[in-house]
Amino acid sequence: MKQTPHQEMIIVDGLQYSNWDRSIFQHLLTGGVTAVHVTITYWENTVETLQNIGKWNRLFVQHADLIMPVKTADDIRLAKRLGKVGIIFGFQNCSPIGDNIDLVEIFYDLNVRFMQLTYNNQTLLASGCYEDRDSGITRFGKVVIQEMNRVGMLIDMSHSGEKSTLQAIELSSRPITISHANPHFFEPALRNKSNTVLKALAQSGGMLGFSAYPLHLHNGSDCTLTEFCTMIAQTVELIGIDHVGIGTDLCVNHDYSVLKWMRSGRWTKETDYGEGSATNSGWPAPLTWLEDSSGFPNITQGLLDIGFNQEETAKIMGQNWLTFFEESFTPADQAELHIASPQAAYDMQNA
């Protein structure tokens, strides 16, 4: 049977935090998603994060017919061949490393490939997007950026302040990402990004993942597929076709307690409303064209309909992420290869 253009593509979701179970993995497969960056941590400390990774390790065994872990870009190609969904680990906060730089490499060894320097608030590394003042990258932040560059862990500034984000782009020797946010010109949410940030990101070789979280969208849950795809087209005009992808921020099947944890963690006794407000505090209603991951083919169709050709659409739907991961997930220094894979280093020496 001939495959649709969508089915032929490598599809990557740049961020998702759903209430993972078999049905959600099946949505991903139905939607033709080849790989998804999943959030492991919001506020969890080191040990709690290990427990979350432990839960994922159980899921890999229980659902080995549907999902597989991703350590490298090649693993995503393998997932495509095997008809499975590749799972890429990431942190939305730097809480797992505490004040210990060595934990960057340790979590990399446990397959963590993204880490946000901040999640809304000031951290030991940088300022969050909801702080009144953005003091930029801290002393610890500067060396953590170097360490992330060294081991091959992506710096993700989705929830960071503008100054911190621009500084991270400047300080990082490798391109960084904003895995799930939209242009501020589309919807003036605090989480969305200025043209200045978007241009600096793209010029440095970084990647933006367009968010489908209603509070990041014009008209919220009523945002149409055409509006979403028009936003993508306008952004491509601004920063080019090679630096954009999808990062849905889908949060499927979570109850309110999880949203409360994401927003308030244990840092405040008050209720923090994050991107919502006191009168609009719950989960936003889902988009009709992306209730869950099975809606992914709609985005492909929307991009084709708005005038992107098939090659351009494939880039946006996953190929750009794949190329970016190829460059990002390996250790910076060939010498480091010896640590990660002595055999590969030996083969290289003797090639």
Add this chain to the structure above:
Amino acid sequence: MKQTPHQEMIIVDGLQYSNWDRSIFQHLLTGGVTAVHVTITYWENTVETLQNIGKWNRLFVQHADLIMPVKTADDIRLAKRLGKVGIIFGFQNCSPIGDNIDLVEIFYDLNVRFMQLTYNNQTLLASGCYEDRDSGITRFGKVVIQEMNRVGMLIDMSHSGEKSTLQAIELSSRPITISHANPHFFEPALRNKSNTVLKALAQSGGMLGFSAYPLHLHNGSDCTLTEFCTMIAQTVELIGIDHVGIGTDLCVNHDYSVLKWMRSGRWTKETDYGEGSATNSGWPAPLTWLEDSSGFPNITQGLLDIGFNQEETAKIMGQNWLTFFEESFTPADQAELHIASPQAAYDMQNA
């Protein structure tokens, strides 16, 4: 230049806890040691253990010309070819996993290949060799043994009580190890093992590493090389040639505070003397023939002198460990391979 028999052999030290630095790595190279099981943890909890692994990761970068991490038996062969020392991580206690079974796999992913179920005292898993009563393997201990069997982490009973050790041998579906201890018939220390234990260990395919720690030896620090090698010969008569190796328990360059930590951790306010006593509380004087790892060729020579042929000597000096690791360090189930190495599983399916 023709190599000596010792230089041609793969030499494995089944346990060492030295105060690691460049000079000690050079002793290992001078001594022709191909791989050494190094202790990461005595009483450290999860986070402290990650910090210790982080320190090792720095050593791997700083001394990449001398040492390399070992994940598989093949890595030991690679170390031999590269002229480096392979480093195998192990815990002398189960404190790093706390009460969380998922941490077994997580530490395996961080290259930990040995874990003792106990260190002298009762743990959540089993009874230590210095407890008055040995209640055997606990409920948690039983499932941890299964989990260690599943992922490919060696069960090490060097510091456990007799009943716990016999039960671990019985319960484990894969051979286990006593990485550093001697036969009780040679020296009646509480840490040394009865003939019953040694026979059960060997019959189940397990491995004994002979300790060169003076308090495990007849005549202590005055034990001669000939006495040490005679002990090995007598043990081989008892349990065969295929189940014995060396596990020196060398602790080079540590001051008394480290010995205090090893013995008393933070579990007692009193001073515990471990294998020593109030009148003999310090580090024992080193053996003249094995002050540090550069003395390893003496053991090879001692075994040849006492009548082992070259093949037998090679087995004792490291080949037996290598064969044992080959069988022990891989996941039990082929299905698990898919988790550890999706590419390898794919290749297998399509071979």
